[in-house]
Amino acid sequence: MAAPEEPQAPAPPPSPKRELSQQMASTIGAFVKDSEQLNQPEERIELDEIPDHIKEEKAEEEKKRTPPSSVVYSYGVYDNPDVRAEVEARCEELGDFSDLLLTGRVVQEVPILEDKIEVTYQSLIADETWFAHRASIRKFTDRREVQTWNGYARLALSIKSVNSHEYIPAVDQKGNLDEKLLDERVEAMLQLPEHFISIMLVNLNWFEDRVQQLFSNDYELLKNG
Numbered sequence: 001m002a003a004p005e006e007p008q009a010p011a012p013p014p015s016p017k018r019e020l021s022q023q024m025a026s027t028i029g030a031f032v033k034d035s036e037q038l039n040q041p042e043e044r045i046e047l048d049e050i051p052d053h054i055k056e057e058k059a060e061e062e063k064k065r066t067p068p069s070s071v072v073y074s075y076g077v078y079d080n081p082d083v084r085a086e087v088e089a090r091c092e093e094l095g096d097f098s099d100l101l102l103t104g105r106v107v108q109e110v111p112i113l114e115d116k117i118e119v120t121y122q123s124l125i126a127d128e129t130w131f132a133h134r135a136s137i138r139k140f141t142d143r144r145e146v147q148t149w150n151g152y153a154r155l156a157l158s159i160k161s162v163n164s165h166e167y168i169p170a171v172d173q174k175g176n177l178d179e180k181l182l183d184e185r186v187e188a189m190l191q192l193p194e195h196f197i198s199i200m201l202v203n204l205n206w207f208e209d210r211v212q213q214l215f216s217n218d219y220e221l222l223k224n225g
Contacts, residue, residue, distance in 0.1 A: 071209050079202045087112055087203065094214050106211050107160065112203055119200055120160040121207040128157050131177045149186070151201065156185040158204055 073080050090111040100106050106123045132153035136146045159167055170181040189197065 069209055078199050084206055094210060097214050108207060110203055112199060119162050121158050121204060122160050123211050124157055132157060135179050152186050153182060155201055155204055156189050
């Protein structure tokens, strides 16, 4: 006869289900979201060469910082940007714009051809520029002749020396500009070879442009200083 089965103990009642508080659920959800983002593979950024359009934009910005030049080149043997760069590489610095205001002039020795041609230029004051212009009008009626002689007169007044040979200023004993002395300086200069005069005129133009650049570069600093 089989033994009677022992009665089984009743199963424990299920534990009451606890609801998560709203704050705890929000905290857990944020943690899960942050974990998923951290486990995502990092995006790899390739450093390629700067695109051409970016380079062009930067080049344009550099041009805007550089004061504009009014120089027009003939692109001849001695009148082109490459020759100018070589000449200016041999020149000493002009100084700053305050020198121009305090003394009225800027002077620069320009080795045009190394060990062969060195010209010392000086910037003109307004009286000299106007004097040369009036003298040219009195001498000629044709506009082209007026412009040509005025250019020679400005060259004569702008040159202090050529290869250490100093030119006497075109002023009288009282320090006033003298038209007769200016005529003599122009006539003496016209005895030089034509190409030599052309080279000096070209470099005078570059010198005057450097003076203008000096004004453009330093004026804002001087105004604010």
